[in-house]
Amino acid sequence: MSFPWSKEYKPSHPLMVWFDERLPLPRLIYNAVGGGYEVPRNLNYFWNFGFLAGLCLVIQIVSGVILAMHYGGDTSVAFNSTEHIMRDVNWGWMLRYGHANGAAAFFAVVYLHIFRGFYYGSYKAPREMIWLSGVVIFLLMMATAFMGYVLPWGQMSYWAAQVITGLFSAFPLIGDPLKEWLLGGFAPGNATLNRFFSLHFLLPFVILGVVILHIWSLHIPGSSNPTGVEVKSKSDTVPFYPYYVGKDGWTIGLLMIVYSVFLFYMPNALGDPENYIPANPMQTPAHIVPEWYFWPFYAILRSFTQDLLFFEARLLGVLAMFAAILVWFFLPWLDKSPVRSASYRPLYRKFFWVLVIDVLILGYLGKLPAEQPYVLVSQLATMYYFLHFLVIVPIVSSIERPDPLPFSITESVLGHDGAAKLTKD
Amino acid sequence: MIRIFSILVGLFFTVALAWSLLWDTVQLSKDGLPTSAALEFGKAHDLKPLKLASDGPFGKFDKKQLKRGFEVYAGVCASCHSLQQVAYRSLVYAGLTEKEVKELAAKATINAKDPLTGEMKDRPGLTADKFPPVVFAGTGTPPDLSLITKARKGGAAYIYSLLIGYETSQPAELVKKFPDAKTPEGMFYNPYFANLNIAMAPPLASDDLVTYSDGTKATKDQMAQDVSAFLVWAAEPELEQRHQTGAWWILFLIFATTLAYMSYRNIWAEKKGH
Numbered sequence: 007m008s009f010p011w012s013k014e015y016k017p018s019h020p021l022m023v024w025f026d027e028r029l030p031l032p033r034l035i036y037n038a039v040g041g042g043y044e045v046p047r048n049l050n051y052f053w054n055f056g057f058l059a060g061l062c063l064v065i066q067i068v069s070g071v072i073l074a075m076h077y078g079g080d081t082s083v084a085f086n087s088t089e090h091i092m093r094d095v096n097w098g099w100m101l102r103y104g105h106a107n108g109a110a111a112f113f114a115v116v117y118l119h120i121f122r123g124f125y126y127g128s129y130k131a132p133r134e135m136i137w138l139s140g141v142v143i144f145l146l147m148m149a150t151a152f153m154g155y156v157l158p159w160g161q162m163s164y165w166a167a168q169v170i171t172g173l174f175s176a177f178p179l180i181g182d183p184l185k186e187w188l189l190g191g192f193a194p195g196n197a198t199l200n201r202f203f204s205l206h207f208l209l210p211f212v213i214l215g216v217v218i219l220h221i222w223s224l225h226i227p228g229s230s231n232p233t234g235v236e237v238k239s240k241s242d243t244v245p246f247y248p249y250y251v252g253k254d255g256w257t258i259g260l261l262m263i264v265y266s267v268f269l270f271y272m273p274n275a276l277g278d279p280e281n282y283i284p285a286n287p288m289q290t291p292a293h294i295v296p297e298w299y300f301w302p303f304y305a306i307l308r309s310f311t312q313d314l315l316f317f318e319a320r321l322l323g324v325l326a327m328f329a330a331i332l333v334w335f336f337l338p339w340l341d342k343s344p345v346r347s348a349s350y351r352p353l354y355r356k357f358f359w360v361l362v363i364d365v366l367i368l369g370y371l372g373k374l375p376a377e378q379p380y381v382l383v384s385q386l387a388t389m390y391y392f393l394h395f396l397v398i399v400p401i402v403s404s405i406e407r408p409d410p411l412p413f414s415i416t417e418s419v420l421g422h423d424g425a426a427k428l429t430k431d
Numbered sequence: 432m433i434r435i436f437s438i439l440v441g442l443f444f445t446v447a448l449a450w451s452l453l454w455d456t457v458q459l460s461k462d463g464l465p466t467s468a469a470l471e472f473g474k475a476h477d478l479k480p481l482k483l484a485s486d487g488p489f490g491k492f493d494k495k496q497l498k499r500g501f502e503v504y505a506g507v508c509a510s511c512h513s514l515q516q517v518a519y520r521s522l523v524y525a526g527l528t529e530k531e532v533k534e535l536a537a538k539a540t541i542n543a544k545d546p547l548t549g550e551m552k553d554r555p556g557l558t559a560d561k562f563p564p565v566v567f568a569g570t571g572t573p574p575d576l577s578l579i580t581k582a583r584k585g586g587a588a589y590i591y592s593l594l595i596g597y598e599t600s601q602p603a604e605l606v607k608k609f610p611d612a613k614t615p616e617g618m619f620y621n622p623y624f625a626n627l628n629i630a631m632a633p634p635l636a637s638d639d640l641v642t643y644s645d646g647t648k649a650t651k652d653q654m655a656q657d658v659s660a661f662l663v664w665a666a667e668p669e670l671e672q673r674h675q676t677g678a679w680w681i682l683f684l685i686f687a688t689t690l691a692y693m694s695y696r697n698i699w700a701e702k703k704g705h
């Protein structure tokens with residue numbers, strides 16, 4: 007955010023003066039990620055994940071564009087062209103493993119980014135727009151990852167396409183025509199693969215566009231911080247450059263190390279072996295499972311086993327799965343506690359950790375076959391998931407007595423005395 | 432208003448789930464936990480240990496073993512299983528000489544487009560060709576083996592266990608408890624296979640099915656190990672390059688990250704709280 011003490015862009019080199027007068031791009035950069043952007047000084051490492059998510063997006067776009075140069079989006083060649091990339095294209099294996107594991111890294115980073123938001127109440131006023139655009143990004147990411155997974159046309163690609171588009175047929179009346187329209191046929195086929203390839207290429211750029219809106223809306227109020235107390239004075243902030251460039255920067259290295267260990271030493275650890283078998287419409291795999299980042303939602307989908315009134319069980323599952331993400335859109339208005347950070351909300355904090363465990367359990371169950379006793383557990387876990395967002399959060403936020411907040415960010419960092427001295431100067 | 436609405440939606444999902452939970456519990460108390468012959472008698476989770484030179488982060492292929500493994504594939508498996516992702520020319524990386532590769536390719540018949548007429552025609556293979564499809568007339572569908580170690584949980588250890596894990600008779604208990612799982616006529620009991628009964632007759636049923644060119648004694652176990660090693664190579668010919676590139680790259684990353692961390696500490700040095 008632009009505070010009264012934010013520095014103004016003053017180019018020193020005549021060339022930059024000339025450039026900036028004609029196209030104020032250097033100014034934009036300076037004010038967005040340079041010395042002109044003032045950021046709370048007390049951000050912890052959970053505030054690094056937005057930056058790292060941006061890095062993942064770049065990795066995915068670059069590796070994806072090159073993969074597309076060698077991939078063949080036709081059911082007769084898709085599987086073999088993927089193997090051609092792995093075997094014949096120079097460094098092709100690195101591109102493909104990099105892209106597949108890059109998707110996993112992207113989701114891991116974004117999940118941490120989202121849960122940071124849940125804990126620190128980042129979605130609250132005046133940051134609702136950042137949050138809403140974030141949820142849109144997440145939905146787009148899910149669609150992109152799903153369609154990308156279909157492209158190698160392995161067994162799991164094919165059956166994932168079958169199952170996920172099949173979900174739409176759960177809707178009464180419009181269901182079946184909708185499914186056929188999405189697939190371009192009665193079952194996944196060439197038309198499906200072609201449109202998925204086209205959309206999988208397009209969507210990352212749409213995500214990029216929404217990320218720009220996301221950061222634009224972030225730069226209006228500026229970042230929140232672990233105390234949730236808004237910036238009050240100059241001593242509360244530091245300029246993005248060099249402070250957060252340095253802090254975000256070195257964690258790029260950490261992320262890259264973890265990512266590279268997967269890419270080079272266990273490139274298939276997160277994937278399903280079944281997808282190294284070419285798609286075969288005549289043979290259903292024993293267990294159809296999505297990639298790990300969809301497991302919690304897959305568990306929710308499968309926990310509805312009985313019809314209720316005029317709702318078919320399958321439809322309930324589909325509604326619940328979509329609702330599981332759509333509820334995030336309403337979070338800023340469901341949580342009416344004026345205190346942002348869970349560090350000062352003793353009751354909410356407990357429920358937050360229950361949610362974390364709950365989602366981990368759902369994730370674990372989503373990988374397993376839909377058999378007992380797993381289904382019973384996922385029914386309980388799904389119940390908590392919805393109760394958490396739709397019932398507990400609204401009620402807790404009105405009955406809870408928050409702990410006392412620090413007076414300012416500076417005080418929370420330097421203690422009361424240090425802050426008093428600083429604000430006097 | 433929105434909060435009342437949200438609580439109602441939350442209760443709706445809870446009731447629907449409680450309803451499912453109730454029915455499923457009733458069902459469960461009637462049926463008990465699901466079980467199957469594979470779940471109780473299968474050994475897919477308890478594979479025979481297999482050590483290969485390509486294991487681990489610094490693993491490299493043992494080319495002598497790859498060549499022996501190829502000899503097993505060519506001598507035993509190739510009559511039923513294809514290897515269609517693998518090009519003849521790449522076999523030089525699996526310990527064969529260029530001369531051997533040329534001869535091998537020339538012996539194959541490849542159905543390809545005639546560049547002059549555009550017709551599909553049979554011609555002798557070239558080293559750039561990939562292995563052709565194999566027609567199999569017996570029961571079952573032998574899968575292509577190019578990617579088999581990546582396409583099965585457990586990888587090479589699974590292939591190894593499967594090949595030498597056949598048992599001559601089913602446990603009596605199994606047949607008593609799961610009469611449906613009795614090995615059908617023409618099938619074979621193998622507790623490592625997903626549904627315990629496999630259509631492939633034990634391919635390595637006796638020693639010396641091949642004569643190794645390096646003079647190694649071709650025991651069943653030796654052949655099973657070698658062909659498993661070869662199939663790892665067939666599925667991941669890039670493995671060595673991947674391991675080596677990764678080591679240098681990660682060393683570089685650790686170095687660069689340390690520098691970046693030090694400069695971060697330096698930048699923040701005078702700010703308290705970090």
Ligand code: HEM
Binds near residue numbers: 140221229
């Ligand atoms: C492509 C994916 C995404 C990118 C590149 C991205 C990028 C960023 C960046 C650079 C920041 C500022 C640094 C930080 O606070 O970490 C940020 C903040 C934020 N993001 Fe994201 N984001 C993404 C996805 C999401 C999603 C899925 C959500 C929520 C559903 C979300 C919600 C937020 C919120 C609420 C903030 C403000 C945090 C605060 O100031 O306390 N973002 N994002």
